[in-house]
Amino acid sequence: MNYKIDNRHAAEKLAMRDVYAETMTELVKENPRIVYLEADLMNSIGMVNFAKEFPDNAINCGIQEANMIGTAAGMSAVGMIPFTHTFGCFATRRALDQIFLSGAYAKTNIRILGSDPGVTAAFNGATHMPLEDIGLLRGIPGITIIEPTDSTMLRDVVKQTAAMEGIFYIRLSRKNAIKVFAEGSTFDIGKAVSIKKGTDVTLIASGICVDESMKAAEILQAQNVNAAVLNVFTVKPIDREAIMAAAKNTGAVVTVENHNIHNGLGSAVAEVLVETTPVPMARVGIQDEFGEVGSVEYLKERFGLTAENIAKNALNVISRK
């Protein structure tokens, strides 16, 4: 792991999907065993040109998620390196049994890209808004759940998974992320990334909530509260040591997730804390509700995924020390 933080809160020039397509192109040129399976969302994820350029390595399965995951499992059994994509809600809810048996239990190797996590599904609304995908997968032994923070991290982790064995769920927004890491930064899957050191409280976040947490730390700083920010981009296996150290160093934790507070990042962090380092804690996230249509900014306000709400929760947990 070797990274630098970009504190400018600026939107990236390239969309996450464009960087995904670029990365897959690089990978397939290095290894013709890379195969990309899609459930009729090639246009949505920006892989149409990839499919044109590498027709032997791209399969549009049609709208059949269960068969897509099973087919990917079978391909991996003969040495292919499959990546699958559909929206995160369908990748998990519609193919959970296939991920469990043909994937994890059979010890095959599949990288499952689930796009539009939580509120980033925006105008597709509640039916397409995965707020439960992490929770559905977290109980499957051995699975790895990753939520890349920006395109620099996405590029790095996608490349890493191509050379690794197991079931990987990569949860990503297709749109432009806020840049958090300088170009060329590298990461270790399973290791949390310290964004900012602090002494009073630790804000633990993933995905689009990392930048909001960085902004929350700035709000708190103005009130003489020194907040640490920890990016736990691998929700499973979770970095227990980093979470324990954060709790010891700051004595209070707020988790921030674009997911139901049940069975997501907050639950995973809480499990570590109650077993090892109990400290006052709060979970910012969707409070056991379904999603709805709206702009991402509206939905962040609606569900409390804002710097202001994170800061408010931070002050509250500090008062409980």
Add this chain to the structure above:
Amino acid sequence: MYQSREPKEFAQEIRIQVLEALKNLGFGHIGGSMSAVDVLAVLYGKAMNIEPANPGWEDRDYFVMSKGHAGPALYATLALSGYFPVEELKTINTNGTRLPSHCDRNKTPGVDMSTGALGQGMSTAIGIAHGNKMLKKDSYTYLLLGDGECDEGQIWEGALYAPQHKLSNLIAFVDYNKQQLDGYTKDILDLGDLGKKFIEFGWYTIEVDGHNTDAIYGAIQLAKAQHEKPGMIILNTKKGKGCTFAEGILYNHHMTFTKEQCEEAIASLKKGDQ
């Protein structure tokens, strides 16, 4: 080099070993194991290109037992083919065994895919066949589906996919024994003319007597002789075939039985009554 075996005699041996393996346990998936024996005898006795001494050989033919509960029939076939000792069959479903109720590719030598949740073997077999086609291998992938299993939507997802991608290296079978756990398929969810359905979906489809090993072998050769479509061989079978206490019984999917019943069934098979 693997020695081929006469399928009809091999089938009788497999049935006997299934009963030998389960007789001390006193329970098991007898019905669907017995109906699937003859196709297994044809595949592992004669049709498949395999090396039991080297189960991981990359150029082998693959077999996916999608009706994973027929594990005992596959285990007896694999043991008699030399993948592991026949004596090990007695450990089926005992604590710590390598031979669990449903097929597990990480536990049993020779099992090519883990199955048990119905419908999933359709897709994994498709993936193996499609992957091997992409890798330009000459091997075949064989797939055994249950008829009750064809209630699952995933079967029909795969039924669309395989012809679309011209997977002629995939040869599937349906063990059409007309029964599922709760009764007759026509009473629970009628499959109608199954052959016609697969023809309409674009499969090269043949129906044969699923207990006639010559007919099964012939159908496999016909399926191999064409190069555009996946093959679907519908095996008209009897659930519990050849097992005196199971054949013709309504609830024979998973049964309890006595050691004496097993001995009687084995004696009957040895006499050639079945």
